[in-house]
Amino acid sequence: MIHPMTNEPTTSVESAESSEKSEKRSILEQSEHSLVRWFVDRDLPKYRAKQVLSAIYQRRIDSFSDMTELPKELRAKLDEQFCIFKSKTAESQQSEDGTEKLLLELPDGGRIECVLLRDGPRRSVCLSSQVGCAMGCVFCASGLDGVDRNLTRGEILEQALKLQRLLEPEERLSHIVMMGMGEPLANLRNVLDALDVARDSEYGLGISPRRITISTVGLPPAIDKLAEAHSPFQLAISLHAPNDELRTRLVPVNKNIGIEAIMAATERYFAVTSRRLTFEYVLLKDLNDTPQCAEQLVKLLRRRTAMLNVIPYNPVPGLPYETPSSETILEFRRILMEGGINVMFRQRKGNDIQAACGQLRRLREREPQIVTLSTDV
Ligand code: SAH
Secondary structure (H helix, E strand, C coil): CEEECCEECCCCCHHHCCCCCCCEEEEECCCHHHHHHHHCCCCCCHHHHHHHHHHHHCCCCHHHHHCCCCCHHHHHHHHEECCCCCEEEEEEEEEECCEEEEECCCCCCEEEEEEEEEECCCEECCCEEEEECCCCCEEEEECCCCCEEEEHHHHHHHHHHHHCCCCCCCCCCEEEECCCCCCCCHHHHHHHHHHHHHHCCCCCCCCHHHEEEEEEEEEEHHHHHEEEEEEEEHHHHHHHHHHHHHHHHHCCCHHHHCCHHHHHHHHHHHHHHCCCEEEEEECCCCCCHHHHHHHHCCCCCCCCCCEEEEECCHHHHHHHHCCHHHHHHHHHHHHHHCCCCCCCECCCHHHHCCCCCCCHHHHHHHHHCCCCCCCCC
16 A cells, blocks of 8 residues: 555555564554454454544553453454553653653663643644654754654554543643654654544544644655645744754754755645645744844745744753843844744743753763762772
8 A cells, every 4th residue: 555645655564563573563553444454354343443443542541451342352362462552651750831741662772752731721742753863953952863763653653642641531632743853754654644543533533633733844855745645734844044054054954955945845835735834943042043033034934824933942951052031032023023924932831841852861861871980990
C-alpha cells in the first residue's frame, strides 16, 4: 500500500517488528487496516479491530484483559501477541501552571519528551517526532547531539496516550502540536500515519485536524507533498529570522534552502489548502530582537495570509542565548502591530519544568557527566 501523502510504502512497521521475534508486537504500530487483517486471518469478526482500538484510544484501557467486551480467549490471544505500551516513563514533572512533562525511555534506550499543556478548556499535547534532531538550530536543546532515529507511528501515538492518561476522566485531549523533539517533515510518513489515528473519530482520538499543528523548520519538498495531498493539518514554519544571513546563523539548514524557497512553498501550500499558516519566531536577545528585524519581518509577511507567533526564548542551560527584556519585546511587538502583521505573543508555559523541547532529556543526560574528583588521585 502507498501512503497518499508521502507516496511511500506503508508496511515497514510489520517487517521491522518481525526482527524482534521474542518481543510482542506493539498494537499502536497497527493501522486499522492491518488489525482488521489480523482478525480476518484468524476467522474472527473484523468489527473486533475497531473495538480493540477504541478501547485503547478512546476508553483509555491499558490492558487486553480489561477489555471485557471481548471474549476471554480473544483477550488472551491478543495479550499473547501484542503489547499496548513499549516505553517506560523515566521521569514525569508537573509545573505549577498545570503543564506536565514526561521523559519516555524506548526499548532501544532512546529517550523522548512529550508535554501536556492545560490552558483554559484546552488540553494540548506537544509530541516528539524523532529521537534527537538533525536540524541543528543553535539555540535548541533537542539537536545538540544530532538525530538518532525517526520515531515510529506507534511511538508518536504512545506519547499522546500516556499524556491522555494523565487527564481526569471527563477531560479530553483537544489539540496536538508536533513541536517536541525532532523535525516532523523529516519523518513525514510516520507522523501522518500517527495523526490519521489522532483525527479519527470512530476509533481514534477524534481531534479535529484544524487543531493539529505540524511545526517545521521549513523543508520545501515535504511542504509540497503535504500540499499535493491536501493536508488537513495546520502548518507552522519556524522562521526565527527575517533574512537569510541571520537565519542561517540560527537555523543552519537554511543555508541550502533559503527563506524565499520556503515562502514559495508556503504559498503553494496555501493555494491548495486555504489553510492559514503560522510562522514561529523565537526571540533571542541581541540577535533577532532588534527594531530592524521587526521592520524586515513586516516587509516579509505584510501581504501574506499568515499569523506570526512570537515566542520568548526559554533559556537552555549551557547555551549562551538569552530572553530579551520586556521593553525590547514590547518595542518589537509595536513595530509588527503598526506594520499590520497578524501577530500573537505567546506566553511561556512550564518554565519551571524544562518544558522547551529537548531540555529535560539533555539535563538528565548531562547529570552523569558531572565528575566528582576524589581526593586520592
Ligand atoms: N523541528 C520543528 C519542530 C520542533 S521545535 C521546528 O523547527 O519547528 C518546535 C519549536 O520550538 C520551534 O519553533 C523551535 O525553534 C522552538 N524552540 C526550540 N527550542 C526553544 C527554546 N529553548 N525556547 C523557545 N522555543 C524553542
